Amino acid sequence: MSTENELKGLRENIDAIDSQLIELISERARCAEKVADVKSKASENEVALFYRPEREAQVLRSVMERNPGPFSNEEMARLFREIMSSCLALEQPVRVAFLGPEGTFTQQAALKHFGKSAVAKPMGAIDEVFREVAAGAVNYGVVPVENSTEGVVNHTLDNFIESSVRICGEVELRIHHHLLVADTTKIKQISRVYSHAQSFAQCRKWLDANYPTVERVAVNSNADAAKRIKSEWHSAAIAGDMAQDLYDLQPIEEKIEDHPDNTTRFLIIGSESVAPSGNDKTSIVVSLRNKPGALHDLLRPFYENGIDLTRVETRPSRNAKWTYIFFVDFIGHCEDEVVKSVLDSIAANSGDLRILGSYPIAVL
Known part of the structure; x- marks a missing residue:
């Protein structure tokens, strides 16, 4: 067979596969529309939740597990992320506020997490992103929280102290300057x-x-x-x-x-709690009573129950001089029995404990 004939056969095969892909993607989109219809009817007078962080994480993990190659797992997941984003837009476009202006790494993180069909709105400051989410002007917000080189973004942590928003997800972004x-x-x-x-x-x-x-x-x-x-x-x-x-x-x-x-971690903030996805992280903020061994008492239940701490940060308390609050991230979901036991123990020995959110560990 000549090279030209061989190429012609391969191109015809690609065209046939493309036709199948178009039909399957369209079928998936039609199914997404039916899901939207079912959710709308079931919600009655309440606002229907079309975007489910735990469900999206489970789908993307499944895609990566079943990926036969030659695409890498991340590349295959990115393709599905855009398909899912387009399908979700048929149900209801996700409105997302991010630390702007346009062209920032935070916008890049927002598009990586929600896909290019999301409606992204740039904000001038981190506290403005928090306000947009708290006011219900957008569904979600994206804010930077820590960099692998330079550490924590204190302004983001400080906003959690005064805001009622919840953490609904995270995304990690390799930063190239x-x-x-x-x-x-x-x-x-x-x-x-x-x-x-x-x-x-x-x-x-x-x-x-x-x-x-x-x-x-x-x-x-x-x-x-x-x-x-x-x-x-x-x-x-x-x-x-x-x-x-x-x-x-x-x-x-x-x-x-x-x-x-060099990598930056961004948080997805919203207003609702997220159900377990099977591979989750929880963030809490704790105010400790000023007594000897207070920090030891905070960390001991995690050690005794084999819970992996991924981050502990300290910020000055605004309520009293020389007192501090602690931001703690750990592996597990607040609905897990062992996590419930640990949180109950901490609450009994702390001045104040607030769960900022349990959410899927970053897939991409």
Whole structure:
């Protein structure tokens, strides 16, 4: 068989497979519409919940477990994430607030978690994202909580102290920073670099080695940095792929972060509790009474019951000087019997305990 005939046969096979895919995706979409109809009828006077974080996590995990290749598990899951996002939009588009402006890593995290069919709304500050969710103006919000290099985002933790919103999910995003310029930039005369303070910290060693004398100007976001250099011929910006594409910039150096595994964890905040998905994490905030051994008493029940702690953070309490509250993340769901027992023990020995949420561990 000649090469041309062989290619023709393969292309015909691809066309036939594409026809099957189109029909199967359409059938899935029709099924999603029926699900929406059933939920709407069952909810009667209450607001129907179309997006179920635990269900989506279970589907994506199942996709990754059944993936035969040659796509990687993550790539296959990303394909299904977009199909699920489009199907959900037929039921009811998810409205999501994120820390803006457009082009930020938080927007990238929101699209990674909810898919591109979600209606994303940029907000100017983290507390504005919390307010939008609490007021019901959006279904969910996306906020950064910690970076593998620079640690916790204190502003996010502080908002949980005063807000009634719940954590409904998490998403982890590998952060790659690029040194970007506009088409009007005179590269050899760069004297100023714009970026977010966290990005400067994550690229400190690279900047010290390659641009030690340039002025470093911290701005509200990397997207803001990207926008600013459009009108300055002597400036560059540190930002990611989304800002680069949105503002039509060019990289003169790529992946300049000091640590190649640089990752930021984002939280999905909403108003409802999330049912167990089978692989969950719980976040709590605890105010301790000021007494010897208080922290030991807080952590001991986790150790005694074999519960894995994934994060413990301390923040000053606003109620009294030199008193502190603790943010604790651990593996398990608050409906698990062993977790219930641990939380009851902590509540009996603490000044105040609040469950911020139990939610699926990040799949993507």
